[in-house]
Amino acid sequence: MNEKQETKYQLILDAAFEQMKENGFEKASVSQIVKRAGVAQGTFYLYFDSKSAIVPAIAERILCEQIDVVRNEVRDGDDILSIVRVLIDQTFALTDKHREVIKFCYSGIAYYDSFQRWEDIYRPYYEWVELKLQEAMEKKEIPSLSVLSYQAKLIIGIIEQSAETYYLASDPTKEENVDIYKEELFQFIKRALS
Amino acid sequence: MNEKQETKYQLILDAAFEQMKENGFEKASVSQIVKRAGVAQGTFYLYFDSKSAIVPAIAERILCEQIDVVRNEVRDGDDILSIVRVLIDQTFALTDKHREVIKFCYSGIAYYDSFQRWEDIYRPYYEWVELKLQEAMEKKEIPSLSVLSYQAKLIIGIIEQSAETYYLASDPTKEENVDIYKEELFQFIKRALS
Amino acid sequence: MNEKQETKYQLILDAAFEQMKENGFEKASVSQIVKRAGVAQGTFYLYFDSKSAIVPAIAERILCEQIDVVRNEVRDGDDILSIVRVLIDQTFALTDKHREVIKFCYSGIAYYDSFQRWEDIYRPYYEWVELKLQEAMEKKEIPSLSVLSYQAKLIIGIIEQSAETYYLASDPTKEENVDIYKEELFQFIKRALS
Amino acid sequence: MNEKQETKYQLILDAAFEQMKENGFEKASVSQIVKRAGVAQGTFYLYFDSKSAIVPAIAERILCEQIDVVRNEVRDGDDILSIVRVLIDQTFALTDKHREVIKFCYSGIAYYDSFQRWEDIYRPYYEWVELKLQEAMEKKEIPSLSVLSYQAKLIIGIIEQSAETYYLASDPTKEENVDIYKEELFQFIKRALS
DNA sequence: TATGAATGAGGGTTCATTCAT
DNA sequence: TATGAATGAACCCTCATTCAT
The missing domain is CATH 1.10.357.10 (Tetracycline Repressor, domain 2)
Structure with missing residues (x-):
């Protein structure tokens, strides 16, 4: 259970990290990030209160x-x-x-x-x-x-x-x-x- | 005529310059820039192909x-x-x-x-x-x-x-x-x- | 068992009742209601087919x-x-x-x-x-x-x-x-x- | 020119009026309203600062x-x-x-x-x-x-x-x-x- | 029965860009 | 040349609902 949580959080964070590395903060959209992470749009907000x-x-x-x-x-x-x-x-x-x-x-x-x-x-x-x-x-x-x-x-x-x-x-x-x-x-x- | 062109161009450029100085590139919107420059939205695109x-x-x-x-x-x-x-x-x-x-x-x-x-x-x-x-x-x-x-x-x-x-x-x-x-x-x- | 069901059902209903009293129907979200009731999100749907x-x-x-x-x-x-x-x-x-x-x-x-x-x-x-x-x-x-x-x-x-x-x-x-x-x-x- | 402005404003207002009459304020979405009015999403915000x-x-x-x-x-x-x-x-x-x-x-x-x-x-x-x-x-x-x-x-x-x-x-x-x-x-x- | 993480459609809103005038 | 109304895709975010456990 804990491991799966780790995984999703890490997936999103990794995707965000890479996306922002490539495009900067502003241009890295949440929808790009979740697509890259392979999770749903809403999942992002389970782990982060907001984009920032x-x-x-x-x-x-x-x-x-x-x-x-x-x-x-x-x-x-x-x-x-x-x-x-x-x-x-x-x-x-x-x-x-x-x-x-x-x-x-x-x-x-x-x-x-x-x-x-x-x-x-x-x-x-x-x-x-x-x-x-x-x-x-x-x-x-x-x-x-x-x-x-x-x-x-x-x-x-x-x-x-x-x-x-x-x-x-x-x-x-x-x-x-x-x-x-x-x-x-x-x-x-x-x-x-x- | 040439002088007027210069003027509009300069107005937009000055406005863009100040706006981006204050808010960065992404957050400086074309509509803010043209408002600051005192020209119409479309005029921007007479002098610049795009925002970037x-x-x-x-x-x-x-x-x-x-x-x-x-x-x-x-x-x-x-x-x-x-x-x-x-x-x-x-x-x-x-x-x-x-x-x-x-x-x-x-x-x-x-x-x-x-x-x-x-x-x-x-x-x-x-x-x-x-x-x-x-x-x-x-x-x-x-x-x-x-x-x-x-x-x-x-x-x-x-x-x-x-x-x-x-x-x-x-x-x-x-x-x-x-x-x-x-x-x-x-x-x-x-x-x-x- | 029956009693426990009663309890959960009542908890949710009470919470929904209060929440909707305060915020109206539309603005009372299921997540607010279950939080208030102290039950899980899915439990709501064991007792009610939908929000309405x-x-x-x-x-x-x-x-x-x-x-x-x-x-x-x-x-x-x-x-x-x-x-x-x-x-x-x-x-x-x-x-x-x-x-x-x-x-x-x-x-x-x-x-x-x-x-x-x-x-x-x-x-x-x-x-x-x-x-x-x-x-x-x-x-x-x-x-x-x-x-x-x-x-x-x-x-x-x-x-x-x-x-x-x-x-x-x-x-x-x-x-x-x-x-x-x-x-x-x-x-x-x-x-x-x- | 003035007449066209009147028209768009009226189109949106009429559509919003009917939509809200039928569904109430909350359920009348801006996207429904603009569709009904036959204008683009952004046009709404030319005439109204916000939905409310x-x-x-x-x-x-x-x-x-x-x-x-x-x-x-x-x-x-x-x-x-x-x-x-x-x-x-x-x-x-x-x-x-x-x-x-x-x-x-x-x-x-x-x-x-x-x-x-x-x-x-x-x-x-x-x-x-x-x-x-x-x-x-x-x-x-x-x-x-x-x-x-x-x-x-x-x-x-x-x-x-x-x-x-x-x-x-x-x-x-x-x-x-x-x-x-x-x-x-x-x-x-x-x-x-x- | 009970959970709560996950979903994804849809919400309101912004904005670079186009085009008829 | 100059306008600014109009566009619509994309933005961030919410939430009713589902499903594997």
Whole structure:
């Protein structure tokens, strides 16, 4: 039962994701989405209150992929700076991959009444990074920091911001610089953690 | 008669420009545009084949403003590096000013089947820069370069690209760096012209 | 089992009744009704063939309330004219109380193909009044009447009709006249029973 | 040009009027209305802001019919009491004729934000009655009344209210009483004008 | 019996585009 | 050239009804 629910929700979300990736938010019609998903028009509204309600769901989907991918790259016992490198690499990679969708996700934030939804989406990510900071502190890799939850948010924030700044402009010819850019970012965070 | 044409065309273009600046491309309706322009619905289609045909016209309009402004800042006899500085400053200023519109102009390129239209729009700009390079060469400010038209395109290209990379990301907190960024760009071009 | 059926049926009917009282027939959606009733969407269709099938059920419900209330007010041995007074008072009271619902119940008659359903609903009411007439005849309160069942229908009919005429017009300012109106009605029936 | 506009507006209004007369407001769909009117879906919205915007238009239409019919029945030089008789007769006749539509017109008043629209619709009617009162006063048929515009509104108001009270209940069997009812109403106004 | 996810026709409305004037 | 009424497809969304469980 639960699995079938998952399936329909995922079908719609996947279809919406692809459709919006190709045509942007405005031009991706609900009827195209449901046709692509192979479900009825009304089914869409069983899972989403409105067309725009899909925006945070897509954001969540991207972030989940991000968390999965990061977790897969990190081994138990990795030092915090290696983890930061992974965070940077994967955030840049996913921002690059999902460029088009991220663009309207972020402008979509404005539409959304409450920060709460976004907080909910990010919470597991924040908590995982916070945990890693905690472990690093216990292993004396980094000094004792006052409020770890804030530190986690700051690190995630600066990495995402940098990736978006880099990729959301449409020109991909300067990608030679991305390594330098990422190195600068890494050094910044490294210093911030000393 | 010609003047009246100019007038109607300009009225519509101005209205479209403002409307799209405020609401984006999709949400700016033709009926809003014509109302703002003070012309009839059908008149729109005397000057534009379709709603999306306005996109290159807006690009042209911005570029014309760019050319005008650059020409006003440049005096006869200015050396080529001063001119490059003007190009950089004005390109950055206009990209900043027209951020919103430029965003969909560039995504609009994709819609358009042929590069030809964009080539046409840019041609006078390219030619003017090419002329300046020519003069600089004759005045021995720069060495003898093989294909001047390519050099002009490269210079314009790299400046626009940089400005867009800088401004089209939404975060305005890093604006302190713009001068450094521009200086790097200038040095790059300067070396390229030695 | 029977009791549980009763319960679900009543839950749905009550919910429908309230919902339609508040929003009218068209705007009361089945999904709102089942939510209010605390049952599943499909359960509705176990008890009602369609949304409009609820209309005669509501009529029945009102009429049942009517019969109950009348029976409670009437004592064994009451003379027929006292009973007529009770009928008038209670019919007017219930028509007043359920104004909104009665309005679309009566326009709903049009939807319904057969009078049969309405006949079925009214039968117990008719029979009870007929019984009372029978008793009155035996006690010589009224003369010997030919077809008692018709007399019963006529009496119930004229009372309901009068109450609806009085209340279904929205203007409540003339309510001072209700007693005169009811008295006229009573006299009419009284004469008809002599 | 003006005539064609009249035509389309009238076509839609007529179709809406008939459709709503037959099915009520909710069940009369815009698509049915435009089909009946023989115009395109979008054309509806050239003349009405929304489906509910048709409600005051229908009210206006009925009132216009009312004014026309009254003017045709009244001769120059008729005394004011004859005119009042005509007003009563015609108001009752039209309320009877348009029962169904009037029902939701009046509940539709609630939906409408401003009294202004209704004031505008009624103004010509008010003014015509006021004029007749003015003439009656000059001919000494009635005593000198203070604010004629108020008197006009009161007379129109009481007649409409009475007609609606009488007809909006669905039962037509008591129409024998209508003449008495109207006579009472006439006497009331007659006394009010002495 | 009871569920509730799924359906899809139909709702009101918008809007790019056309065409007779 | 200029108009703007007219078009109708497509938009997002609702809801009575069905059906596999």
